[in-house]
Amino acid sequence: MVPLVELVVRNGRIVLPEGIVNGEISVENGRICRIAVSGLPKGDLEIDAKSRIIIPGAIDAHAHLYDKKFLNREDFTSGSSAAAAGGVTTVIVMPLDSPFISGPSIDEVIKLGCKKSVIDFALHAGNMTPESIKKVLEINSLGIKSFKAFTCEPYQMSYDSIEELMIYVKAINGVAFVHAEDQKVLNKAAKNLREKRKDPLAHAESRTNEAEERAVRKVLESSGRTGCRTHIAHVTARQSCEVIEKAKKKREHVSAETCPHFLVFTREDVEKKGPYLKVNPSLKLDGDRAELWNALRKGIIDIVASDHAPASKEEKEIGWTDIWEAPSGIPGVETLLPIMLSEGVGKGRLMLEQLVDSLCTKPALLFDLYPRKGVIQEGSDADLVILDFKEEVRISADRLHYKVGWTPYEGMKVKGVPTTTILRGSVVAEEGKILGSPGYGKFLARW
Numbered sequence: 329m330v331p332l333v334e335l336v337v338r339n340g341r342i343v344l345p346e347g348i349v350n351g352e353i354s355v356e357n358g359r360i361c362r363i364a365v366s367g368l369p370k371g372d373l374e375i376d377a378k379s380r381i382i383i384p385g386a387i388d389a390h391a392h393l394y395d396k397k398f399l400n401r402e403d404f405t406s407g408s409s410a411a412a413a414g415g416v417t418t419v420i421v422m423p424l425d426s427p428f429i430s431g432p433s434i435d436e437v438i439k440l441g442c443k444k445s446v447i448d449f450a451l452h453a454g455n456m457t458p459e460s461i462k463k464v465l466e467i468n469s470l471g472i473k474s475f476k477a478f479t480c481e482p483y484q485m486s487y488d489s490i491e492e493l494m495i496y497v498k499a500i501n502g503v504a505f506v507h508a509e510d511q512k513v514l515n516k517a518a519k520n521l522r523e524k525r526k527d528p529l530a531h532a533e534s535r536t537n538e539a540e541e542r543a544v545r546k547v548l549e550s551s552g553r554t555g556c557r558t559h560i561a562h563v564t565a566r567q568s569c570e571v572i573e574k575a576k577k578k579r580e581h582v583s584a585e586t587c588p589h590f591l592v593f594t595r596e597d598v599e600k601k602g603p604y605l606k607v608n609p610s611l612k613l614d615g616d617r618a619e620l621w622n623a624l625r626k627g628i629i630d631i632v633a634s635d636h637a638p639a640s641k642e643e644k645e646i647g648w649t650d651i652w653e654a655p656s657g658i659p660g661v662e663t664l665l666p667i668m669l670s671e672g673v674g675k676g677r678l679m680l681e682q683l684v685d686s687l688c689t690k691p692a693l694l695f696d697l698y699p700r701k702g703v704i705q706e707g708s709d710a711d712l713v714i715l716d717f718k719e720e721v722r723i724s725a726d727r728l729h730y731k732v733g734w735t736p737y738e739g740m741k742v743k744g745v746p747t748t749t750i751l752r753g754s755v756v757a758e759e760g761k762i763l764g765s766p767g768y769g770k771f772l773a774r775w
Contacts, residue, residue, distance in 0.1 A: 332369065332370055332371060332372050333354045333355060333356045333361055333368075333369060333370075333371045333372070334355050334356055334357070334358075334371060334372055334373065334753050335354070335355040335371045335372065335373045335374075335375070335710070335750075335753050336352060336353070336354045336355070336368050336369070336370065336371035336373075336374050336375070337352060337353045337355075337375045337377055337382065337712060337714075337750075338352040338368075338374065338375070338376055338377065339352065339376050339377050339378060339379055340352065340353070340377030340379070340380060340381070340382040340714065341377075341379060341380065341381050341382065342363065342382045342704055343381065343382065343383045343384070343680065343681065343684050343704065344363070344704055344705070345689075345703060345705065347681075348381075348680070348681075349365070350365065350379075351363060351364055351365045351366070352364055352365075352366065352368050353368075353382070353704070353710070353712065354368045354369070354371060355371070355710040355753040356753075357753075358709060358710055358752035358753045358754075359707060359708065359709055359710055359752070359753070360704065360705065360706050360707065360708050360709075360710050361706065362706060363704070363705070363706060373755075375714075375748065375750075375755075377714050380714050380715055380716055380717075380747070381680070381714070381715040381717065382704070382712055382713070382714055382715070383680075383683075383684050383688060383704075383712070383713050383715060384684065384688040384689070384701070384702055384703055384704050384708075384711055384712065384713070385415065385416065385417025385418060385688070385701070385711030385712060385713055385749065385750070385751060386414075386415050386416045386417065386418075386664065386665045386687045386688055386713065387416070387417070387418045387419075387420070387687065387688060387691035387692055387695075387697065387701060387702060388411060388416045388418070388419045388420070388633055388634050388636065388661050388664055388691075389420045389585065389631055389633045389691040389694070389695055390420065390422055390452075390561060390562070390585060390587075390633035390634065390635050390636075391407070391411070391419045391420070391421060391422060391633070391634055391635070391636040391661050392421070392422050392423070392424040392635075392636055392637040392657070393407035393408065393411075393419060393421050393449075393636065393661075394407070394421060394424075394437060394440070394441070395423070395424040395425055395426050396426055397424075397425055397426055398424065398425070398639075400640060400731070401638045401639055401640060401731060401732060402636075402638050402659075402730065402731050402732070403444065403731070404440060404441050404443075404444035404445045404449075404766070405444045405445070405446065405766045406729060406730065406731045407419075407636065407661060407730075408444070408445040408446040408447045408449070408766075408769060409446050409729045409757075409762045409764075410659075410661050410662035410728060410729035410730055411446075411447055411661045411662065412446050412447050412749050412751070412756045412757040412762060412764055413662055413728075413729050413746075413749070413757045413760055413761075413762060414661060414662035414663060414664060414665050414666060414746060414749075415665040415666075415713040415715075415746030415749050415757075416447065416661055416662075416664060416665065416749075417447050417448060417701075417711040417713070417749060417750075417751045417756075418447060418448045418449065418450070418697065418701050418711070418772065419447065419448075419449050419450075419661065420449070420450045420451065420452055420474070420691075420695055421437070421441070421449050421450070421451050421452065422452050422454065422476060422635075423452070423453075423454045423455055423476065424637060427454065427455055427457075427460075428451055428452070428453050428454060428472075429453055429454065429455075429456060429457070429460040429463060429467065430460075430463070431466065431470065434451065434453070434467065434470050434472065435470070437451060438451070438470075438471075438771045441769065441771055442767065442769070442770065442771055443766070443767050444766045444767065445766065445767070445768075445769030446756055446762065446764040446765065446766055446768055446769055447751055447756065447764070447768075447769045448701075448709075448711075448751065448752075448769050448770050448771075448772055449769055449770075449771060449772065450471075450472075450695065450697065450771070450772040450773075450774060451471075451472050451771075452472070452474045452475070452476050452505055453467045453472045453474065453475045453476065454475060454476025454477070454483075454505070455476055455477070455478060455483035456475050456476060456477045456483075456485065456493055457483075457485065458485060458486075458489045458492075461489065461492055461493050461496055462496070464493070464496040464497060464499075464500065464502070465496070465499075465500065468500045468502065468775070470773075471771065471772075471773025471774055471775060472774065473500065473501070473502040473503060473695070473696050473774040473775070474502060474503040474504075474505050474559070474695055474774075475493060475497055475502060475503070475504055475505060476505045476506075476507070476561075477489075477490050477493055477504060477505070477506050477507070478506075478507045479506065479507065479508050479509060479510060479511065479543040479546075479547065480507065480509040480510065480511040480514055480539075480543070481511060481514075483507075484511055487546050487547070487550065490504070490506065490547065490550060491550035491553065491554060494550055494551065494554040494556035494558065495554055495556070497556050497557075498554050498555055498556040498557075501557070502556075502557065503556075503557045503558070503559050503694065503695065504551070504556050504557070504558045504559070505559045505561060506543075506547050506558060506559070506560055506561060507561045507562070507608075508540060508543035508544045508547050508560055508561070508568075509535060509539045509540050509543050509608070509609055510538075510539045510540075510542040510543040510546070513536060513538050513539035513542055514534065514535060514536075514539045517533070517534050517535070517536050517538075517539065518534040521533060521534045522534075522652060526649065526650040526651055526652060527651060528598050528599070528602040528603055528605070528606065528647060528648070528651045529595065529598055529599060530651055530652075531606055531610060531647075531651045531652065532595050532598045532605075532606075532610040532611055533595075533610075534610070535608065535609050535610040537564075537565035537566070537567050537568075537612060537616070538567075539609075540563070540564060540565045540567070540568050540609055541565055541567040541568050541571060544560055544563075544568045544571050544572065545571050547560070548560075548571060548572070548575045548580065548582055551575070551580055551581065551582055552575065552578065552580050555581065556581065557581040557582075557583075557694075558580075558581060558582050558583070559582075559583045559584065559585070559694060560572065560582070560583070560584040560585070561585060561635070562585060562586060562587050562590065562609060562633075562635050563584050563585065563586045563590075563620065563623075563629055564586070564590050564609045564610070564611070564612050564616060564620070565609075565612055565616055566612075566615060566616045566619035566620075568584075569619050569620070569622075569623040569628055569629065572584050572623075572628055572629070573623070573626075573628045576628065583630040583631070583690075583694050584623075584628070584629045584630055584631075585629065585630065585631045585632065585633045586620050586623075586624065586629050586632060587632065587633060587634060587635045587660065588632060588634065588660060588663065588664055588667045588668060588671070589605070589607060589611070589635075589658060589660065589736065590611065590612070590616075590617065590620055591617060591620055591621060591624075591632070591667075591668075591671060591672075592617075592667065592671060592737070592740075593605060593611050593617075593736070594611055594612065594613055594614050594616075594617055595610075595611050595612060595613055596614075597611065598610075598611060601736060602647060602648050602651075603644045603645065603646070603647025603648060603651060603654040604644055604658070604734065604736050605658070605736055606644070606647055606651060606654050606655075606656050606657075607635070607656050607657060607658060608656045608657075621677050624672075624677075624678065624682075624686060625677065625678060625682065629686075630686065630690045630694065631686050631687070631690050631691050631694065632664070632668055632686050632687060633664075633691070634660035634661045634663075634664045635657070635658075635660065636658075636659055636660045636661040637656070637657025637658065637659075638657060638658065638659035638730055638731070638732040639654075639655040639656075639657055639732065640732050641732065641733065641734055643655050644734075658735075658736050659728075659730045659732060659734070659735055659736075662728050662729060662730065663723060663728070663735060663737050663742075664687070665687060665713070665746055666721075666723070666742045666744065666745050666746065667737065667740075667742060668683055668686075668687060669683065669715065669717070669742070669743075669744035669745070670741075670742035670743050670744050671742075673717075673744065674717070674742075674743050674744050688701075688702045688703070689702045689703055690702075695774065696774040697772060697774065700772075701772075709751075709752050710750060710751075710752055710753040711750065711751055711752065712748075712749075712750040713746045713748070713749050713750070714746070714747050714748040714750075715744060715745070715746055715747065716744070716745055716746075716747045717743070717744045718743075719743070719744070719745050719747070720741060720742070720743040721741070721742060721745055722739055722740065722741050722742075723735060723737040723738060723739065723740045723741075723742060724738065724739070725738055727760060729762065747759055751764065751768070751769075752770075754768065756768065
């Protein structure tokens with residue numbers, strides 16, 4: 329008798345590195361055991377994909393899921409549940425205000441994540457300071473290989489300090505992950521605006537294309553000198569895309585991300601949604617949005633991440649009166665994949681394989697999780713998402729799993745949704761319902 333395997337997913341259109349094939353997948357011990365056209369042995373659990381597309385679990389490489397100061401906004405259980413419902417099986421957790429730059433602070437987050445997270449997670453160290461640069465080796469010994477630095481307030485490091493950080497990060501073949509906006513340019517732009525205006529558009533206008541372009545240029549010059557792998561966070565400006573493209577043509581070790589909100593919204597939307605679209609960097613103009621899609625399609629921008637950073641309605645509402653007092657950030661981890669499916673693939677801006685690259689494979693490659701994550705192949709973790717490209721829904725906060733109870737995408741119609749999310753062979757979400765348990769998620773150490 330042929331022994332049963334844990335799980336078999338049948339009758340799917342599977343997105344493999346070689347292309348899309350009709351077939352089935354068996355899972356044993358949480359990993360993909362076999363991929364075949366047909367004929368796999370029966371599983372303890374059988375799932376009929378009903379001819380739907382199967383992709384690797386999405387990886388959100390930039391998500392602020394936890395800060396002990398802001399548990400009213402999000403925590404590991406609520407944030408990871410939202411991720412699972414949206415087809416995200418791995419998050420790389422970014423610090424918000426409480427730093428991850430010491431052994432105790434990192435141990436605390438890892439232990440809590442292992443106890444509370446529904447999905448797998450890794451960590452970015454940060455927010456780095458000049459004093460923490462010499463801790464890179466110690467931090468790496470805890471399973472972290474990426475280090476967040478800012479060129480602007482409130483966590484600003486000088487360009488010289490960031491270059492010194494790159495030297496240390498290069499030594500462990502890690503990644504310098506940089507929020508790139510030049511503080512001098514920001515100061516110049518914001519000076520008059522802060523004195524004269526408090527409306528939501530004042531903040532958006534204060535964070536200029538020039539500030540981002542200048543910082544990206546200077547950071548990539550340091551990257552070129554040090555040879556350090558460098559990742560530019562949440563690109564918004566068309567000029568930044570040009571700088572990044574030139575660096576890539578020189579074969580420098582640079583990668584870049586953007587976020588769904590920069591691909592969907594522009595500054596015009598700030599007039600309607602006000603503080604609920606206050607983000608750093610700020611939303612730009614329609615020409616910038618068009619260039620972001622172009623850069624993503626051409627591979628100049630490598631990945632799309634949510635930069636999930638929710639704040640409560642009460643905290644955001646202050647911004648209608650004084651935008652400078654409202655916190656920045658929006659919830660986005662649960663809508664990351666549906667929006668990119670609908671706005672990207674559904675509207676012909678991206679091919680399905682490009683979407684899989686930007687949400688699954690490239691994040692795994694860039695942040696040292698591949699081939700365990702980010703790909704459907706034998707031996708990889710059985711992280712699978714079944715997609716229904718025919719289903720059309722309106723995004724509604726009351727159907728999402730965030731603590732804060734709102735989304736900037738309220739009422740937006742999307743076509744194409746994740747129906748089943750499988751993490752290491754276990755169904756953790758189905759049709760928007762969370763089936764996974766807190767503590768099932770594992771910490772992904774990267775040495």
